[in-house]
Amino acid sequence: MSDKPSYLGLLNAVSLAESEAYEYLTAWAAVTRHEGVQATLRTVAAREGEHGMAFAKRINELGYDLRPGPDDPKRAERLALACSTEVSDYDKMHALGVARIAEDTGKSGPDIFDTFFSDHSIDVQTGELLGRYIAEERDTGRRLRACYLAVKAEHEASRASKPKKSSKKKRNKDMRRLEHKVDALCDAVEALQRSATNGKNGRAGAKAGLSR
Numbered sequence: 001m002s003d004k005p006s007y008l009g010l011l012n013a014v015s016l017a018e019s020e021a022y023e024y025l026t027a028w029a030a031v032t033r034h035e036g037v038q039a040t041l042r043t044v045a046a047r048e049g050e051h052g053m054a055f056a057k058r059i060n061e062l063g064y065d066l067r068p069g070p071d072d073p074k075r076a077e078r079l080a081l082a083c084s085t086e087v088s089d090y091d092k093m094h095a096l097g098v099a100r101i102a103e104d105t106g107k108s109g110p111d112i113f114d115t116f117f118s119d120h121s122i123d124v125q126t127g128e129l130l131g132r133y134i135a136e137e138r139d140t141g142r143r144l145r146a147c148y149l150a151v152k153a154e155h156e157a158s159r160a161s162k163p164k165k166s167s168k169k170k171r172n173k174d175m176r177r178l179e180h181k182v183d184a185l186c187d188a189v190e191a192l193q194r195s196a197t198n199g200k201n202g203r204a205g206a207k208a209g210l211s212r
């Protein structure tokens with residue numbers, strides 16, 4: 001039987017995922033203008049970065065090296081999205097999985113971490129690291145959920161206060177109708193002025209003829 005710990009793959013996967021999350025959450029925290037989002041992202045990013053390093057360290061202590069994962073073309077996309085100043089925090093939350101974490105955290109019952117200790121060969125030191133990691137991840141889930149719900153409420157309130165497209169359309173139509181009426185009125189006033197001027201000139205001419 002090999003001495004290689006059966007849970008190396010788990011430690012490796014956690015380290016890679018946490019390090020990548022650190023990367024894009026830090027980039028996002030640097031560009032958001034929302035103080036609450038920024039505070040949450042900084043807390044979570046610090047944890048993710050530390051988890052990435054702590055699991056790589058544990059793999060090293062066990063006598064192995066962290067193995068890089070396969071190239072993921074989506075990684076650059078996620079980072080570009082996190083860095084964007086055009087995409088809203090609300091949309092980033094949906095695209096980068098925060099909304100899903102928020103939803104999962106709101107559910108009762110087992111989560112993805114419940115199976116981590118199903119491997120009974122996990123050594124004490126690794127078990128200690130995994131236990132702290134799981135407790136922090138669940139707390140992170142609660143923080144992200146609270147942050148997501150606050151941003152969602154703000155997003156919905158701002159949508160409700162914006163005029164609907166249909167009423168905007170109707171207002172534009174009314175405005176155009178009003179402009180046509182004003183144009184017609186201006187034409188009528190001009191025509192009236194012209195006829196008044198012509199009448200005056202006619203009477204003046206007639207008077208001049210009489211006095212000759």
Ligand SMILES: [Fe+2]
Nearest residue numbers: 018021048137
């Ligand atoms: Fe994480």
